[in-house]
Amino acid sequence: MEQRLAPNTKLSEARLCETFGVGRMRVRRALLLLSSQGLIELQSNRGAYVACPDKSEANDVFAARMLIEPPLVRQLAQSSSDIDLTVLVDHIALEDAARIQNERTEIIRLSGEFHTKLAQASGNKFVFRMMRELVTRTSLIVGLFGSSQNASCPDDEHNNILKAIQTKNAELAEQLLISHLNHIQSGLDMESRQEPQDDLAAILGMD
Amino acid sequence: MEQRLAPNTKLSEARLCETFGVGRMRVRRALLLLSSQGLIELQSNRGAYVACPDKSEANDVFAARMLIEPPLVRQLAQSSSDIDLTVLVDHIALEDAARIQNERTEIIRLSGEFHTKLAQASGNKFVFRMMRELVTRTSLIVGLFGSSQNASCPDDEHNNILKAIQTKNAELAEQLLISHLNHIQSGLDMESRQEPQDDLAAILGMD
DNA sequence: AACTTGACGATTGTTAACAATCTTTGTCAA
């Protein structure tokens, strides 16, 4: 979610065990769950590797988001009276703060999380879960194909979307979100690729 | 998926091990995956139970499907030229055959599978996965709240939807699907509840 | 008679040793 583990990075069980101070069972359970979400790939007798989406999968993710997110935002704007949007307001404040302090991983994480919280605001558990999966997957893709500059969402677009929802302008909110997704996707360079990295350094920075 | 296991049915590890002739590891992996999809509930130190959705969750599932499936079908109808619909044609033939022979569990399974294959026809892996989860969840709900008669989708509606897609009538296809979902939902009796059952008989019928 | 407490049984959670598989390295020959 923070793009600290590059695609194709190997996640060896022993390494994870000692890194997190945990038995193999816990690690294997975690790996199984991650693989069920498509975030890692479990190769038989070969180990776990961070998923490496190709061009086609990247397109599928954005196509799926284009299918779900616009109707979601539209619906959110139409029924925003009985919905608590303070979470989103606070979240944008966090995004701004992280941008000012230039905390790269934090900015990336929060950028994705905005869309997740958008889904959460719908109050629908399943919509929330689906969006969370798509957003984490998007993080992987942006980390792979994104130019280093625009690894996050453009600055004010989140805020504009939220304002459109608050003023119940459903049509505008939907349009803003569509172009927002287009901006993210068009900022990708589908030819560039990143090479696998050693996991030790990245993970050890965690604790 | 076939509504043979009633909600709240306990799935004991030992029972599953001997039933399927498999070690505990396999069983626990399966249970973990099922719980990650929300099909069963893993209670700590207490075991696994078939999920028992309440009224609110049932509404959420249908709301989520209402959000995704109509745009999906619309899109499918608009771009059906380069899409292979023979799978769906064949599938409806299977449904009819099962209906004629009055194979209850088969009818239920195929009814749900139609919607899954609809998503699969989009060629989008993520849309497919999401719909599959929603459909299996719907099976649980119909098994819980559905009257025994309309446990499956109404007879010709699937066929009508497919025809609308084939003739590229996007608007009609979307409308047909919306009312189809409404028919399923309105056929539910939100007050009725089914009691947990013993799992032995149901599972042993499998092999 | 009803409630609390304790022990027993059953079930799940964990650990560690073992087996199987793959990768790497080294040796030998062409």
Added chain:
DNA sequence: TTGACAAAGATTGTTAACAATCGTCAAGTT
């Protein structure tokens, strides 16, 4: 020098024994 083959090492997959937790039943007390 390069290729193939074989053995050793490392890593994952599985099994089985052990530990911990929970529910139940019985006994005792209020």
